[in-house]
Amino acid sequence: MKTLLVLAAHPDLAEAIRAAVSPERYRVIHRVNIDDAEPFTTRGLVDLCIVDAELTGVQAIWLLEKVRRRLPQAVLVVCSSVRAPEWEEEAYLQGAVHVLAKPVRPRLLNSVLERLRATTPSPQPPGTRSIAAPRPEEGVRQPRAEHTAAEALAVLRNFSGILTHSLNAEALLKEFLLQLRAILGVNRAAIFLRQPVTGFAAAASDVRSMRSACAIGLSPGLLEHFELSFDTGIGGGLFRRGRILRSESLEANEDAGIRKEFELLGAQVAIPILDRETLVGVAVFDGRVTGEPLANGELELVFHLLEELGLAVKNIWLHGQLAANHEMMADVLRELSSACVVISRDLAVLHANKAARQMFTRGRRPGGELDFSDLPQALGAKVYQVLQTGSGIATFKYQSTETPNATYNATVLPLQRPGAPAPTSVLLVVEDHTQSEQLRKLEIEAANLRLVKSMADRIAHEVGNAMVPVSTHQQLIAERFRDAEFRASLDVALSESVKRVNRLISQMRYLARDAVLSRESLPLTQLIEEAFKEAHRHQPARSAKLQFENGGQPIVLAGDRAALRHALSEVLLNAIQANPADARIKIKATTESDDQGHDWVHIDVADNGTGFSAEAAQKVPTPFYTTRTVGLGLGLCVVRKVVETHQGRLSIFNLAPGQTSSIRISLPLGAENVVPAAN
Numbered sequence: 138m139k140t141l142l143v144l145a146a147h148p149d150l151a152e153a154i155r156a157a158v159s160p161e162r163y164r165v166i167h168r169v170n171i172d173d174a175e176p177f178t179t180r181g182l183v184d185l186c187i188v189d190a191e192l193t194g195v196q197a198i199w200l201l202e203k204v205r206r207r208l209p210q211a212v213l214v215v216c217s218s219v220r221a222p223e224w225e226e227e228a229y230l231q232g233a234v235h236v237l238a239k240p241v242r243p244r245l246l247n248s249v250l251e252r253l254r255a256t257t258p259s260p261q262p263p264g265t266r267s268i269a270a271p272r273p274e275e276g277v278r279q280p281r282a283e284h285t286a287a288e289a290l291a292v293l294r295n296f297s298g299i300l301t302h303s304l305n306a307e308a309l310l311k312e313f314l315l316q317l318r319a320i321l322g323v324n325r326a327a328i329f330l331r332q333p334v335t336g337f338a339a340a341a342s343d344v345r346s347m348r349s350a351c352a353i354g355l356s357p358g359l360l361e362h363f364e365l366s367f368d369t370g371i372g373g374g375l376f377r378r379g380r381i382l383r384s385e386s387l388e389a390n391e392d393a394g395i396r397k398e399f400e401l402l403g404a405q406v407a408i409p410i411l412d413r414e415t416l417v418g419v420a421v422f423d424g425r426v427t428g429e430p431l432a433n434g435e436l437e438l439v440f441h442l443l444e445e446l447g448l449a450v451k452n453i454w455l456h457g458q459l460a461a462n463h464e465m466m467a468d469v470l471r472e473l474s475s476a477c478v479v480i481s482r483d484l485a486v487l488h489a490n491k492a493a494r495q496m497f498t499r500g501r502r503p504g505g506e507l508d509f510s511d512l513p514q515a516l517g518a519k520v521y522q523v524l525q526t527g528s529g530i531a532t533f534k535y536q537s538t539e540t541p542n543a544t545y546n547a548t549v550l551p552l553q554r555p556g557a558p559a560p561t562s563v564l565l566v567v568e569d570h571t572q573s574e575q576l577r578k579l580e581i582e583a584a585n586l587r588l589v590k591s592m593a594d595r596i597a598h599e600v601g602n603a604m605v606p607v608s609t610h611q612q613l614i615a616e617r618f619r620d621a622e623f624r625a626s627l628d629v630a631l632s633e634s635v636k637r638v639n640r641l642i643s644q645m646r647y648l649a650r651d652a653v654l655s656r657e658s659l660p661l662t663q664l665i666e667e668a669f670k671e672a673h674r675h676q677p678a679r680s681a682k683l684q685f686e687n688g689g690q691p692i693v694l695a696g697d698r699a700a701l702r703h704a705l706s707e708v709l710l711n712a713i714q715a716n717p718a719d720a721r722i723k724i725k726a727t728t729e730s731d732d733q734g735h736d737w738v739h740i741d742v743a744d745n746g747t748g749f750s751a752e753a754a755q756k757v758p759t760p761f762y763t764t765r766t767v768g769l770g771l772g773l774c775v776v777r778k779v780v781e782t783h784q785g786r787l788s789i790f791n792l793a794p795g796q797t798s799s800i801r802i803s804l805p806l807g808a809e810n811v812v813p814a815a816n
Contacts, residue, residue, distance in 0.1 A: 139254070140182050142174055142211070143167045144204065145189035150216060150241070154187065157243035158250065171200075171207050178207045185212045185253065192217045192224040192236070195518050199509070201231040202484055212253050216241060306330070306453045310351035313446055318353060321435060322425045325354035325403055328410070329365045329372070330418035333454040347372055347418055354423070355402065363401065365419055370394040375409040376416050381436055382407045405430060408440050410447040417447040476567040479552070480520055484509045487562060496567065499539070513537065516547060516565060523549045523563050535567065543571045603637040606630035636675055643703055644775045653697050653782055661692040661726055661738070668705035669722075675706075676713045681720040683709075692726055692738055694804060696783050704779040707772040708742050708800055715746025728806060740802040773800075780804065 141163045143151040151167030158165065166183075168174040177183050186208055190197035192215065204213065213232050217225075218239040225236055235249050295316060302308035314326050329347040345367045349360035365372035374382055374395055382389060383406050384399040399405075404421035411417060420443055424430045431439075467488070470477050476493035480486055489497075489507040497511045509517065519530055528551070535545040546568045551560035610627045617623040662685065669683050694701065713720045725741045777787040785804040 139163055139184040140177065141165050142177060142183045142186045142208075143189070144171060144174070144186065145169070145216075150187075150189050150239070153241050154246065157241065157246050159247075162254075163250070171204050174207075181210065183208055183211045185214065185250070187214045187216060187237075188233075189216050189239075190228075191219055192221055192228055193219050194224070195521055196514075197224065198227045198231060199484060199517070199521070201228055201233060205232045206483055214249070214253075303449065304453055304456060306333075306450050307351055309449065309453070310446070311353075313442075314351060314353050317422075317439065321431065321439075322427065323422050323431070324426050325352075325423035326421065327352035327355055327360065327402065327404070328418060328420045330410070330450065331367075331416075333457060350418070359401070365398070367416070370398045371407045371421070372416075372419055375407060375419055379409055379411070379416070381409070381440060406436060408436065408443055410443045410450075412447040412451045413444065417450060474569065476565075476569075478507065478512070478565040478567075479562050480509060480524075480565065481562045482524055482559070484521075484524075493567070496569075512565075516549075516567070519547070519549045520563050520565055523551050524560060527551050527553060527558075527560050543569065544574045546570050600638065600641070603634040603641075607634050640675060644772075647700055647703060647775050647779055650700070650778075650782060653700070655697050656695055657698055659694040659696060659698055659701065661687065661694055661740075664694065664698070664702060665705060665724060668702050669709050671702065671706040672709035672713060676710055676717065680718065681713050681722065683722045683724065685724045685726075687726040690728070692728065692806070694738070694806070696804070697779075700779045701783070704776045704802070705740075707776050708802070711772055711800075712742060712744035712746070715744045719745070721745040736806045738804050738806045740804070741799055742802070743799040776802070 139162065141154070141158070143154055143165060145151060145167065146169060148167050151165060155165040166174070166177065171178065174183070186204060188201065188204055190200050197215075197217075201213070201215070212234055215228050215233045215236045216239050217236060220236060220238065228236060234253065237246065237249070299309060299312045299316065302312055310328050314328065317323060317326065327349055328351045330350040331347050347365040347367070349363065352360055367373060367376045370392075371382065371394075374388060374392065378388070382395070384396075384404065389395045389399060399407075399421075402421050403423055405424050406422050408420045408422070409416055410420055420439075422431065422439075470488070470490045473490060474492055476496045477488070477490045478486060478493045478497075479488040486507050486509055494507050497513075498507055509520075512520070513535075515535060519533075523530060530549040532546050532548045535547040537543055537545065548566045548568075550564045550566070552562045552564055553560040607630055610623075610630050613623065614627065665683075665685055673681065709722060712722045721744065723743045725743075727739050727741075729737050729739060731737065773787070780787050780802055783804055785802060788801040788803070790799040790801065
């Protein structure tokens, strides 16, 4: 009898399958999810699993992956009322052998089960014994077989005692020295190693001394304050020569440092410990307890054993360094305010820092452990997409349904080894930008309030100045209206006030516009004449002179006549105010084609004033900046807004103090807008 597990939210599917299959052949078990079926999944009792999953989204694929991880050996069948081809293909890729449509039809179900039953290998019946290997012929004597095997097993057992300390250098060396002492019968032995590199410390090549790591037969008090050096003594000799050194050798007799260290240690021979690249340490040995020295063959064998030991010690150091670095990185990730989650290809959470557990579990799971199902669907779908495609996703905004007022930035990055076809895992980083977003909005609101306050203050001041003469004449109008001189003064006051207020209204209107309202053909010469007349009305100056040059080539612009006329009048008014007693204004218009093939007209306006300073030239296009005691300081700001609305540019040249300033207005000009000069 085979066990058939049905995973469905409702028992209807399980009842339909139980009624369709033979009870003698199949035992049908119903569970809501795979977690509830743990006793069957852990013991491998499930032969076939039928999953009720709608193949319309990634959630069904996640469920199939989870079932496949729990039941790697079971046959997987999916029941779905909707069968989308792309998701059905994903189901087969996740291990499903068949997809049935709901409602389940008994004949089709039994046919599928019989086919699956025929292709599934039958388990070996209990009690079946395998055929034993033939024994050696009796009568053939093997006198040394058992004895040789026992000796080999004893050696292997002793060697396994060293392997049990593969991550503890001190215990490993201690066990090695004890094994050598038992085999060779040495009286004294010590191993000196250079200092290991841990964490992000300096490189190992910078360490020039070796301290005792393990010793037998030597006083701990002596070794506590004794070091070997890579530069002098035994350590220096082995580092330079790289071969075994005896105390009675010529090199030792010629070097006082080597002789002294041999005497202090009571040793007869020193062997270098190499890792096939450089010197890791030094091993010193005395003679046997019988007083006999160690033979050259024995020392050669010990040298090769120490080389393997040096590799093991180096691996221990690398493991310690890796563990220290990993611990440090884990501490850094744990204390980050951003949520960091590392997810493997099988959708298992490999790492989740404190912020991630707080953000996604919110105390719902005991112990705060994070599972992939705890991630919101919007983030889980992005993670699954990166795992499948191997392409990272740029930072995007994420809005949590549980905290709608919070703002998050999420980034999904694949972690892929060089040469690997697909990423091994994915890093999900979610940053909480709620506070910074609120601060940004507050800064914008504060800036807007400051701008409104400044604008209100300047406009009130300008309107107040315009109303002062009107108010003064209004107070005297009843008494002096019959006076002709008073009426003339009243007319001038009203005219000046109306002009100032109208100019202010025009400035506000053009600052509020973000597009060109109308577009018509505008001869540049006529436009400049109209702008000069308008500027002259605001600043009467009988001596003001205007000189215009266009190189004999009439130019026709396309744009808003009123806006461009106002912008040019503001520039000309600024030029007249620079020297009202004797204003001399020069305008030069030239055409040019840029590298992209676009045609431009440059209108350069120069006056005979004192010019702008470097600081003033940078600030004059900004709102409410003025170098005079009257006015709002919006003239050039309005010019820049109108020019930029027409896709142009505003520039200021000759910025040195005391020199004439030049303002350039650059406007785009199509080829059809340039009128050829008449012959």
